[in-house]
Amino acid sequence: MHLLKDDSAADRLSNPALAERVRAQEFAAELAPSMDHLDQLEAQSVYIFREAFARLKKIALLWSLGKDSNVMIWLARKAFFGKMPFPALHVDTGKKFPEMYRFRDHYSKEWDLDLRVEPCPPIDAVDPTLPPAARSAARKTEGLKMALAKYGFDGLIAGIRRDEEATRAKERVFSPRGLEGNWDVRDQPPEFWDHFNASPPQGAHLRIHPILHWTEADIWAYTKRENIPIIPLYLAKNGKRYRSLGDQDITNPVASNASNIDEILIELEQTKVPERSGRALDHETEDAFERLRVAGYL
Amino acid sequence: MNMIVTPASSATPNGTTRPQVRIVIVGHVDHGKSTLVGRLLHETGSLPEGKLEMLKAVSARRGMPFEWSFLLDALQTERDQGITIDTTQIRFRTNSRDIVLIDAPGHAEFLRNMITGASQADGAVLIIDALEGVRDQTRRHGYLLHLLGVKQVAVVVNKMDRVDFSDLRFKDISDEISAHLSGLGVTPTAVIPISARDGDGVAGRTDRIGWYKGPTVVEALDRLEPARALEALALRLPVQAIYKFDDRRIVAGRIESGSLLAGDEIVIMPAGKIARIKTVESWPVTPVAGRQGAGRSVGITLDRELFIERGDIIAHADSAPRETRRLRARIFWLHDKPLAKGDQILVRCGPKESRATVVAIEKAVDPGELSSTENKAIARNHVGEIDISLSNPIATDPYTENPRTGRLVIEVAGRIAGGGLVLSVDAGQRAVPVDIVPVESALRSDERSARYRHNGAVVWLTGLPASGKSTLARALERRLFTNGGSPILLDGDTLRAGLNSDLGFSATDRSENIRRLAEVATHLARNGHIAIVAAVSPAREDRAAARRIADTAFREIHVATPAEICEERDPKGHYKKARAGALASFTGIGNDYEKPEAAELVIDTSRRTVAEAADEIERMLKTTGVLFDEVVDLAANI
Numbered sequence: 001m002h003l004l005k006d007d008s009a010a011d012r013l014s015n016p017a018l019a020e021r022v023r024a025q026e027f028a029a030e031l032a033p034s035m036d037h038l039d040q041l042e043a044q045s046v047y048i049f050r051e052a053f054a055r056l057k058k059i060a061l062l063w064s065l066g067k068d069s070n071v072m073i074w075l076a077r078k079a080f081f082g083k084m085p086f087p088a089l090h091v092d093t094g095k096k097f098p099e100m101y102r103f104r105d106h107y108s109k110e111w112d113l114d115l116r117v118e119p120c121p122p123i124d125a126v127d128p129t130l131p132p133a134a135r136s137a138a139r140k141t142e143g144l145k146m147a148l149a150k151y152g153f154d155g156l157i158a159g160i161r162r163d164e165e166a167t168r169a170k171e172r173v174f175s176p177r178g179l180e181g182n183w184d185v186r187d188q189p190p191e192f193w194d195h196f197n198a199s200p201p202q203g204a205h206l207r208i209h210p211i212l213h214w215t216e217a218d219i220w221a222y223t224k225r226e227n228i229p230i231i232p233l234y235l236a237k238n239g240k241r242y243r244s245l246g247d248q249d250i251t252n253p254v255a256s257n258a259s260n261i262d263e264i265l266i267e268l269e270q271t272k273v274p275e276r277s278g279r280a281l282d283h284e285t286e287d288a289f290e291r292l293r294v295a296g297y298l
Numbered sequence: 299m300n301m302i303v304t305p306a307s308s309a310t311p312n313g314t315t316r317p318q319v320r321i322v323i324v325g326h327v328d329h330g331k332s333t334l335v336g337r338l339l340h341e342t343g344s345l346p347e348g349k350l351e352m353l354k355a356v357s358a359r360r361g362m363p364f365e366w367s368f369l370l371d372a373l374q375t376e377r378d379q380g381i382t383i384d385t386t387q388i389r390f391r392t393n394s395r396d397i398v399l400i401d402a403p404g405h406a407e408f409l410r411n412m413i414t415g416a417s418q419a420d421g422a423v424l425i426i427d428a429l430e431g432v433r434d435q436t437r438r439h440g441y442l443l444h445l446l447g448v449k450q451v452a453v454v455v456n457k458m459d460r461v462d463f464s465d466l467r468f469k470d471i472s473d474e475i476s477a478h479l480s481g482l483g484v485t486p487t488a489v490i491p492i493s494a495r496d497g498d499g500v501a502g503r504t505d506r507i508g509w510y511k512g513p514t515v516v517e518a519l520d521r522l523e524p525a526r527a528l529e530a531l532a533l534r535l536p537v538q539a540i541y542k543f544d545d546r547r548i549v550a551g552r553i554e555s556g557s558l559l560a561g562d563e564i565v566i567m568p569a570g571k572i573a574r575i576k577t578v579e580s581w582p583v584t585p586v587a588g589r590q591g592a593g594r595s596v597g598i599t600l601d602r603e604l605f606i607e608r609g610d611i612i613a614h615a616d617s618a619p620r621e622t623r624r625l626r627a628r629i630f631w632l633h634d635k636p637l638a639k640g641d642q643i644l645v646r647c648g649p650k651e652s653r654a655t656v657v658a659i660e661k662a663v664d665p666g667e668l669s670s671t672e673n674k675a676i677a678r679n680h681v682g683e684i685d686i687s688l689s690n691p692i693a694t695d696p697y698t699e700n701p702r703t704g705r706l707v708i709e710v711a712g713r714i715a716g717g718g719l720v721l722s723v724d725a726g727q728r729a730v731p732v733d734i735v736p737v738e739s740a741l742r743s744d745e746r747s748a749r750y751r752h753n754g755a756v757v758w759l760t761g762l763p764a765s766g767k768s769t770l771a772r773a774l775e776r777r778l779f780t781n782g783g784s785p786i787l788l789d790g791d792t793l794r795a796g797l798n799s800d801l802g803f804s805a806t807d808r809s810e811n812i813r814r815l816a817e818v819a820t821h822l823a824r825n826g827h828i829a830i831v832a833a834v835s836p837a838r839e840d841r842a843a844a845r846r847i848a849d850t851a852f853r854e855i856h857v858a859t860p861a862e863i864c865e866e867r868d869p870k871g872h873y874k875k876a877r878a879g880a881l882a883s884f885t886g887i888g889n890d891y892e893k894p895e896a897a898e899l900v901i902d903t904s905r906r907t908v909a910e911a912a913d914e915i916e917r918m919l920k921t922t923g924v925l926f927d928e929v930v931d932l933a934a935n936i
Contacts, residue, residue, distance in 0.1 A: 032529060032557040032589035032590055032591030032592075032594075033588060033589070033591070034591070035591070035593050035594065037318065039593075039594075040593060042595075043552060043593055043594050043595040044595075047538070047552045050538040050550055050551075050595070051538065051649075053539065054538055054539045054608055054649070077581055078580075078581055079550075079595070080541065080543065081541065081543060081546075081548060081579055081580070081581045081584070082581045083543060163389070172414070188410075188411070189410070189714055190410035190411070190413055190414050190717075191414050191714065192413055192414050192417030192418075192707070192714075192717060193417055193707065195646055195717070197712070197713055197714055199712030199713070
């Protein structure tokens with residue numbers, strides 16, 4: 001050891017504050033490149049992915065094939081240096097757009113994903129008191145519950161964002177679900193300083209939300225910067241494009257001329273139309289979405 | 299809930315980046331937080347077209363007058379109760395800032411949500427009702443802001459319309475809250491009179507508050523600074539995981555402070571091992587060159603293979619954090635059951651976790667009360683200062699030296715129950731100097747296991763004097779040795795002749811005696827031996843401490859021979875002397891032996907031969923994974 005080589009080394013040992021000052025001066029000469037907004041978002045998401053992988057036993061990423069979950073897979077590969085070390089779970093309603101299935105089949109191979117496709121039960125099995133679109137989405141919740149029972153996951157990684165929808169703004173990053181997969185919005189544990197509640201009760205599971213803090217514009221800016229592939233339905237054709245992709249029968253395109261990501265970002269700067277406006281289920285009754293989420297919908 | 303607001307990401311296509319500042323609005327329930335937020339969205343032009351009209355229509359339909367707070371009460375449950383339940387996030391812009399507004403609930407029931415929100419904030423707005431003045435939750439939130447490290451606090455005195463815009467009333471409140479905050483070490487950046495309902499003071503100075511010359515709310519927000527850079531502090535890289543997905547062994551974590559560069563000499567705490575950073579790994583391009591600063595999630599490889607685990611902290615050798623088993627913390631408590639002395643908790647410092655015991659409650663107060671009454675336990679929503687004894691050493695910094703690594707959370711039953719700041723690490727504990735580098739054994743534990751055909755363990759025999767502990771210990775030692783194992787006997791009395799010769803029989807000395815026995819035994823167990831400890835060890839707390847030190851290697855055997863038989867045996871003549879009053883502090887004839895409640899094995903030697911008892915111990919060691927059964931796939935344990 002190069003101890004006590006000179007006075008300053010000895011001082012540093014006895015005085016950590018001095019050591020810090022000396023170090024700070026040394027750094028003045030060479031600073032690390034500063035992080036921009038997207039770098040910060042990415043670092044935070046990577047941290048969350050690694051926490052989930054370290055603290056839970058059996059996790060899977062919910063791949064809806066949309067722009068958000070594609071960014072999530074990209075971030076997972078960043079976190080784990082190339083390969084996502086857990087399955088990508090696609091709960092398939094069977095009613096997605098053909099472009100989405102083509103995308104799934106192509107990129108699950110190219111990205112070397114452990115893809116698990118799980119079907120949903122028939123619509124008759126779902127709460128008939130829900131409005132039609134909400135009922136259709138609730139079917140997906142049932143499919144998810146079946147997949148959970150089949151594999152015994154204790155954590156599911158989901159690509160929801162706080163800015164998407166009011167009830168999602170209330171989410172935690174690690175969000176406990178009850179034994180029935182339900183979400184108790186009134187009794188959420190505290191979560192601060194990036195410490196997460198990662199001990200679900202026996203038989204229950206956690207939802208993990210690595211991109212909760214991202215916005216729609218962040219997703220597009222990052223997709224562009226990282227050159228992440230997208231489904232072409234997001235780009236305008238004949239004056240219309242999809243801002244959000246769900247099942248064919250309950251998702252509508254919005255009026256738009258944005259034919260590339262730069263134009264999408266400009267459009268988002270100007271629009272005051274909410275992202276999920278094309279999602280029928282959000283607008284059926286004032287509380288339909290919250291009822292769904294309490295029951296375990298994403 | 300920024301579905302209702304224009305996107306305000308700084309990731310704009312023209313590449314301009316505006317500082318993004320996260321703020322939280324806190325204060326007593328009903329002092330007007332949601333109203334202020336609604337008004338701010340309106341004044342900054344952030345509301346979607348038609349939203350205001352729609353809400354006015356909804357209000358009319360429900361037969362209620364329109365309130366600005368309705369903008370936030372998007373959840374039906376909130377409208378039903380008239381209170382904001384949880385943290386919601388809203389984005390809007392001032393002249394030069396992108397503001398992410400975290401609305402935190404003021405209701406005392408939801409303090410955990412206030413903390414969840416405020417912990418993410420760079421700055422805060424503390425709101426006070428001009429009519430009601432400073433209330434308990436105002437003080438509580440002020441205190442928690444300070445505890446959470448939020449230093450930039452703007453105070454707004456709301457509902458000035460209710461006090462006829464009286465400058466005297468404003469001054470009273472301003473003086474009171476400024477005094478309170480400065481007592482906590484927080485200087486408000488501004489104290490602003492407003493009427494959120496009517497708009498005075500929010501974006502403009504109106505005639506009604508013509509006597510006020512300071513900034514408006516929007517101007518005050520515009521002056522907030524983003525979180526300060528942590529890069530100038532000493533390097534702290536807490537290890538989240540070690541990945542071996544391919545031939546690389548990558549140590550992954552987020553740089554909490556400082557920066558690092560490939561080639562740096564680093565020290566891994568708390569063990570104090572030294573290594574050099576070989577590469578900084580990344581994806582899709584790897585390795586990456588250049589310095590990596592605070593905030594980055596990184597992966598590094600080292601120039602040598604060292605045992606590193608999740609929770610270790612990587613630092614530079616000349617500015618390493620302190621290693622401690624004992625620290626003092628200032629905490630806030632959110633659990634239903636008050637935190638009391640002696641409570642068993644789980645402490646998390648970054649990715650590091652350790653079981654711990656609360657050894658003292660130095661302060662316990664309700665930060666909402668004006669005069670603080672001291673309590674013995676820290677109740678829910680109260681704060682205090684505690685001393686914690688950790689079962690595993692952790693490396694940490696006082697929060698004054700490092701705001702990131704100097705904070706911890708406390709878990710009870712798997713749920714976050716509190717959090718706080720590290721005030722100091724035990725001064726009696728050496729601050730590990732870099733010239734003490736514990737030497738790693740040249741052998742791996744699986745090499746030893748392969749030879750001995752057992753794992754390391756601490757077999758702890760506890761029981762009354764003359765209950766048969768030493769006899770059993772010797773029989774077990776012989777048996778394990780005959781089978782090719784490596785048993786080592788640690789007899790309490792034998793160690794008192796040397797290592798522990800400075801200790802007497804007071805409760806403190808007995809505890810220290812047990813601690814040293816446990817430390818020595820654990821060191822042997824870590825090196826693959828089976829340490830057999832025979833010690834009366836009458837105090838349950840001392841044995842619990844020994845179990846914490848040895849952790850998963852600990853196997854407790856209660857030698858439960860009835861007291862009258864022990865006294866009848868009396869091979870050392872101690873019972874006789876004690877009865878005659880010639881042996882003080884003798885365990886056995888009083889009721890001072892505390893029986894184990896969950897020993898791995900209980901043996902009554904008055905009903906078994908020594909060989910039968912040794913059989914039982916051997917069986918227990920097999921079923922609990924210490925002794926290997928016949929053929930074992932050793933490769934599986936590597």
